[in-house]
Amino acid sequence: MPVDSDPDLFKAIGDATRRTILDELTDRDGQTLFEICGRLTMKHGLASSRQAISQHLAVLEQAGLVHTRRQGRYKFHHIDTSPLRSIVERWPIDREEPNP
Amino acid sequence: MPVDSDPDLFKAIGDATRRTILDELTDRDGQTLFEICGRLTMKHGLASSRQAISQHLAVLEQAGLVHTRRQGRYKFHHIDTSPLRSIVERWPIDREEPNP
């Protein structure tokens, strides 16, 4: 009776705002909380509060998708996509060669 | 200002019961609703009602992860993992060779 694994991972990518945060960190890695807030508002047009983004980042960090590094009063956020590997390993995707 | 794509996909895999259904269809493809209900109870120890599973299957079908085929009074469910490809394409996973 196998248990469901990585519930935190699926919860993390289940929210649209968190997915946009991952997009943003993919575009420019190592941003601070305030940077992310600013760019989400500017580029993606969604006006979320600082606290909301902070909570989203905590969820992403718990899922292992984001690692943080403190430096003085700044905290830099780095993306780590390796946990996503477990998804395609769990439900293998049939290889489909474009031109055999 | 890019829009978030595939919200249905992430919603679908965001629920633990639906992930177990995908596990079950990976193990044995083309099951009917009642078969899935039975095996979820037996093998995975979760006792969900028929209606609950039916609604889960509808969500999975809307995400393109499950396709259905009617035959008489039976409806067979087939898994399709290809939508999962968009996840690893959106946030590329760094290739890490085991032994360089």
Next chain:
DNA sequence: TTGACAGGCAAGTTGTGACTTGCCTATAAC
């Protein structure tokens, strides 16, 4: 044609998760 079986539809309940609000700590600039 009547009963059993496989599945569908729709309204109601409830728990969880996203977001806010308010206040607090720590580092750096002046």
Next chain:
DNA sequence: GTTATAGGCAAGTCACAACTTGCCTGTCAA
């Protein structure tokens, strides 16, 4: 020291999604 900046903590609000409940439709066997 004082002030501004970067971030944290915790309780409260609210909406949505999972699940239930009850009834209905369609297919097949007797």
